[in-house]
Structures are given as C-alpha cells and as structure tokens.
Amino acid sequence: MSPTQSDQMSAxxxxxxxxxxxxxxxxxxxxxxxxxxxRMTWFMEVLPVFIALPLMCISHRRFPLTTVLYVAIFxxxxxxxxxxxxxYARVPLGFQIADWLGMTRNPYDKIGHFMxxxxxxxxxxxxxxxxxxxxxxxxxxxxxxxxxxxxxAFYELIEWWAALAMGGSADDFLGTQGYxxxxxxxxxxxxxAALLAQILFGPLQxxxxxxxxxxxxxxxxxxxxxx
Numbered sequence: 001m002s003p004t005q006s007d008q009m010s011a012x013x014x015x016x017x018x019x020x021x022x023x024x025x026x027x028x029x030x031x032x033x034x035x036x037x038x039r040m041t042w043f044m045e046v047l048p049v050f051i052a053l054p055l056m057c058i059s060h061r062r063f064p065l066t067t068v069l070y071v072a073i074f075x076x077x078x079x080x081x082x083x084x085x086x087x088y089a090r091v092p093l094g095f096q097i098a099d100w101l102g103m104t105r106n107p108y109d110k111i112g113h114f115m116x117x118x119x120x121x122x123x124x125x126x127x128x129x130x131x132x133x134x135x136x137x138x139x140x141x142x143x144x145x146x147x148x149x150x151x152x153a154f155y156e157l158i159e160w161w162a163a164l165a166m167g168g169s170a171d172d173f174l175g176t177q178g179y180x181x182x183x184x185x186x187x188x189x190x191x192x193a194a195l196l197a198q199i200l201f202g203p204l205q206x207x208x209x210x211x212x213x214x215x216x217x218x219x220x221x222x223x224x225x226x227x
Contacts, residue, residue, distance in 0.1 A: 012064055021070065025053065025077045032085035044162065045084030049077045063130075066208040068201055069122045076115040083112055109182075110189050116155065117190030121148050121197040122205060129209060145194050152190035156183050 012018070029046065036042035052073065056065070065073075082091055094108030101107075124144045127133070134140040 012060070014067060014070075018060075018070065021074045022053070022057075025049065025074065025081070028078060028081045032081045036085050037087050037090060041087050042084040045088075046080055049080055052077070064212065065123075066126060066205050066212060068205050068208060069119075069126060072115075072119045072122055072197075076119045079112050079115050083108065088112060110185070113152070113186040113189040114193040116152060117148050117193030118197045120151050121145070121194035122201065124148065125198060125202065126205060126209065129206070141198055144198060145191070148190060148194035149187065152187045156186065159183075 029049065032042065032046070056073070082093070086092070088094070088109035089106050091106065091108040094106035094111075097103070097107055098105065121144055124147045125140065128140050128144065134143055
C-alpha cells in the first residue's frame with residue numbers, strides 16, 4: 001500500500017467536527033475554571049475530563065470511536081463541567097427541573113450519574129465488539145451492565161474516601177443534599193442508563209462500527225451478531 005493510500009485510509013472525515021467539539025469542551029473548561037463555586041470541588045468533578053480528552057486524542061488514529069459515542073462523551077463532559085462550576089446541588093438547570101417536576105431537591109446529580117452509566121456502557125460495548133472479546137449478544141449485554149455497575153460502585157467509594165479525607169468540606173462533591181438513599185439511587189440511575197444505552201442506541205452503534213472501517217484506519221470489524 002502506498003503512503004498516499006495509507007494517509008487516505010487514516011483520514012477521518014469527522015475530524016473537523018471532532019475538533020469543534022474539543023474546542024467547545026476546552027472553552028467550557030476555561031470558563032468554568034475562572035470562578036467556580038469551590039475550587040477543589042471543581043477540580044474533583046472535572047478530573048475525568050482531563051483524563052478522557054488526552055486519552056481520546058492519543059488513541060484516535062489507532063482506535064477511533066463511533067460517532068454516537070463521541071457525542072455521548074461530549075455531553076457527559078459538559079455535564080461534569082457544569083457540575084464542577086456550580087457544584088451539583090447548585091446548578092441552575094437542576095433547580096429549573098425541580099420546579100417543573102415539583103421536587104424538593106436539585107436533581108442535577110442524577111443527570112451526572114445517568115451519564116456515568118450511559119457513556120461507559122457504550123464504551124465497554126464498543127471495545128468488547130471491536131476486540132472480539134465476547135461474541136454472544138446476551139453475555140456481552142450482561143458483562144457491559146456489570147462493568148457499569150462496578151464502575152458506579154467504585155465511584156461511590158471514591159466519594160466515601162473524599163468524605164473521610166475532606167470532612168465537611170466534601171459535602172459539595174458528594175451532593176447528597178441530605179438524601180439518605182443517595183448512594184443507592186445514584187447506582188440505580190447508572191444502571192438504568194446502561195440498559196437504555198444498550199437497548200436504544202446499541203443498533204445505531206453497531207451500524208456505525210460496521211461503517212467505521214471504511215473511512216478511518218482499519219480496526220477489527222464487529223461480528224455479525226453485533227446488531
């Protein structure tokens with residue numbers, strides 16, 4: 001294969017849109033960092049963004065993701081950045097939702113935990129399919145759901161460790177707002193999101209994976225049972 005052909009295969013036509021999305025996320029990060037409600041809470045909330053963006057940039061040519069997953073990651077980053085800027089219990093959008101639904105607490109943290117289940121579910125599913133790690137649909141669905149629940153539980157442990165280390169100053173990071181079942185409800189929202197992501201967006205993701213090898217650097221194509 002000639003260098004020109006190789007360059008054409010590695011060129012991703014989505015690159016301009018990916019750069020726009022990256023620019024928007026970086027801009028939102030800068031704005032949120034100017035005057036967050038609490039600097040330490042901001043850092044802890046947006047830390048996943050600082051980890052995810054470099055990893056995606058480094059792995060893009062070798063293992064580009066599907067469009068639906070990139071879009072999901074984009075919105076998840078915005079949710080994290082907004083929560084970091086205001087703290088989850090003080091995000092204005094959450095108060096609006098509470099007014100609409102007649103709720104007594106700001107529910108924005110549940111949006112965060114929903115995305116915490118939705119995005120990892122699509123990511124794990126995509127890796128399992130493209131790496132041919134699990135070939136049966138049922139086992140892949142079960143394993144993806146279990147991984148999401150494990151990740152959600154581990155995040156709750158991180159919140160617990162933060163509470164032990166920071167004491168009362170960790171309240172903004174925890175965002176419990178006095179709700180005694182907050183940990184359990186967080187995991188439930190992540191579980192619901194993982195199930196919805198696989199059921200509703202799995203077929204679209206599978207279709208995009210089948211076409212992905214035609215426009216970017218070749219990767220393992222998903223098996224026929226991926227859809």
